[in-house]
Amino acid sequence: MQYYSTNNKDLKSDLKNAVINGLAADKGLFMPESIPVLAPDFWEALPNMSLGEIGFETLKHFFCPEIEEEDFKQLTTEAFNFPTPLVKVDEQVSALELFHGPTLAFKDIGARFLARVMARFTKDYGQDINVLVATSGDTGSAVANGFLNVDGVNVFVLYPKGLVSDVQEKQFTTLGNNITAIEADGTFDDCQRLVKTAFMDDELKEKITLTSANSINLARFLPQMVYYFSAYAQAVKQGKNEIVICVPSGNFGNLTAGLIAHKMGLPIKRFVAATNLNAIVPEYLRNGIYEPKPSIATPANAMDVGDPSNFVRIQELFTHRLDAITKLIEGISVGNEAIFKTIKTTYETNNYVLDPHGAIGRHALSSLLQEGESGIFLATAHPAKFPETVEKIIGKKVEQPARLKAFLNGVKQVESSSKHYEDLVKVLLKQAL
Numbered sequence: 493m494q495y496y497s498t499n500n501k502d503l504k505s506d507l508k509n510a511v512i513n514g515l516a517a518d519k520g521l522f523m524p525e526s527i528p529v530l531a532p533d534f535w536e537a538l539p540n541m542s543l544g545e546i547g548f549e550t551l552k553h554f555f556c557p558e559i560e561e562e563d564f565k566q567l568t569t570e571a572f573n574f575p576t577p578l579v580k581v582d583e584q585v586s587a588l589e590l591f592h593g594p595t596l597a598f599k600d601i602g603a604r605f606l607a608r609v610m611a612r613f614t615k616d617y618g619q620d621i622n623v624l625v626a627t628s629g630d631t632g633s634a635v636a637n638g639f640l641n642v643d644g645v646n647v648f649v650l651y652p653k654g655l656v657s658d659v660q661e662k663q664f665t666t667l668g669n670n671i672t673a674i675e676a677d678g679t680f681d682d683c684q685r686l687v688k689t690a691f692m693d694d695e696l697k698e699k700i701t702l703t704s705a706n707s708i709n710l711a712r713f714l715p716q717m718v719y720y721f722s723a724y725a726q727a728v729k730q731g732k733n734e735i736v737i738c739v740p741s742g743n744f745g746n747l748t749a750g751l752i753a754h755k756m757g758l759p760i761k762r763f764v765a766a767t768n769l770n771a772i773v774p775e776y777l778r779n780g781i782y783e784p785k786p787s788i789a790t791p792a793n794a795m796d797v798g799d800p801s802n803f804v805r806i807q808e809l810f811t812h813r814l815d816a817i818t819k820l821i822e823g824i825s826v827g828n829e830a831i832f833k834t835i836k837t838t839y840e841t842n843n844y845v846l847d848p849h850g851a852i853g854r855h856a857l858s859s860l861l862q863e864g865e866s867g868i869f870l871a872t873a874h875p876a877k878f879p880e881t882v883e884k885i886i887g888k889k890v891e892q893p894a895r896l897k898a899f900l901n902g903v904k905q906v907e908s909s910s911k912h913y914e915d916l917v918k919v920l921l922k923q924a925l
């Protein structure tokens with residue numbers, strides 16, 4: 493499979509190049525040149541497949557034979573090694589719990605897969621690689637843990653100082669080894685800008701091999717399609733039809749993966765793109781104008797994005813036709829009060845504890861679901877990652893999974909940078925391989 497740049501359909505790259513470089517040479521995002529429709533025997537087998545098997549059968553079209561099939565089978569088994577259960581919240585709405593991985597957020601799926609693909613490619617690349625990733629909270633921990641102790645790969649996690657939760661911060665600042673956390677005096681948008689500047693800095697790239705683990709990397713966002721298939725299989729077993737999937741969105745990598753699954757034949761009636769107060773995409777869906785803005789801090793901080801980098805991929809999937817996009821995707825922006833209220837009522841009425849991101853999904857569905865439809869929202873993070881918010885609202889402690897406790901006991905180690913690019917470069921050059 494070849495991958496083209498969203499800036500120029502004729503600029504193509506092979507898989508290895510696309511994964512190692514993250515961005516195309518003209519700074520566009522990579523897209524697969526074709527999206528296969530899955531054969532009937534896949535759908536017959538789906539109800540009895542594990543997540544690893546779903547991963548192999550759906551992703552092999554994009555990653556094989558560049559990665560040998562036998563090897564790829566092992567890779568998908570290792571990467572997708574935790575459950576993604578569909579849990580009933582009320583009669584019409586279920587949560588697809590994506591937080592049973594090592595860092596308790598859905599980003600473990602993409603990060604574990606990406607780390608393993610990159611490790612395969614660096615082995616024959618013959619050069620050490622530096623992964624630079626900006627995080628609004630959960631990417632950093634998922635990527636850092638996915639890459640921890642992978643030979644030949646050095647990871648830099650850049651995050652906005654004071655703007656991630658304590659739990660999130662502990663999950664990527666306590667690891668040491670090949671992981672360096674850098675706190676920047678700025679917002680997440682500043683961090684994204686710094687990372688983009690680094691990727692365009694030819695002088696820096698002459699000194700070190702630099703790559704991205706953000707969802708601009710196709711090997712990060714594509715694997716996320718596996719749990720859409722899993723959600724569908726579980727929903728059908730539970731007797732649901734007319735399935736609507738709601739995706740709490742920030743950079744829109746997650747929704748993009750769902751739309752690709754849909755193109756491969758997944759029978760989802762429609763998607764709901766739910767954002768927090770950063771309503772860039774819902775506004776675009778309403779008036780056709782895409783207007784990036786500085787991000788606003790909200791309790792669902794992993795979605796505080798003012799210029800979603802994957803949105804261009806969604807436009808590309810629909811050949812930039814707004815009418816086609818709005819036919820399948822409905823947008824909604826959910827305010828902070830609605831997040832708090834949803835956490836409270838869902839706990840009191842349904843005895844289900846939501847995190848702030850999942851609460852956005854749940855709230856969006858209760859506003860937009862029609863009669864006869866079955867709603868699934870992606871529960872993207874475990875509520876124990878946000879105790880400050882959740883415990884105050886439900887009035888009791890959220891139980892911490894053991895793997896979270898282990899992080900909380902670690903010692904924080906960080907490098908610091910201002911929001912000026914030259915400062916970041918100094919830190920990178922000091923630590924790079």
Ligand SMILES: *Cc1c(COP(=O)(O)O)cnc(C)c1O
Nearest residue numbers: 630741742743744745746794872
């Ligand atoms: C990253 C993240 C999101 C947003 O996902 P995108 O792919 O960036 O749209 C939502 N919820 C949580 C908990 C996240 O970590």
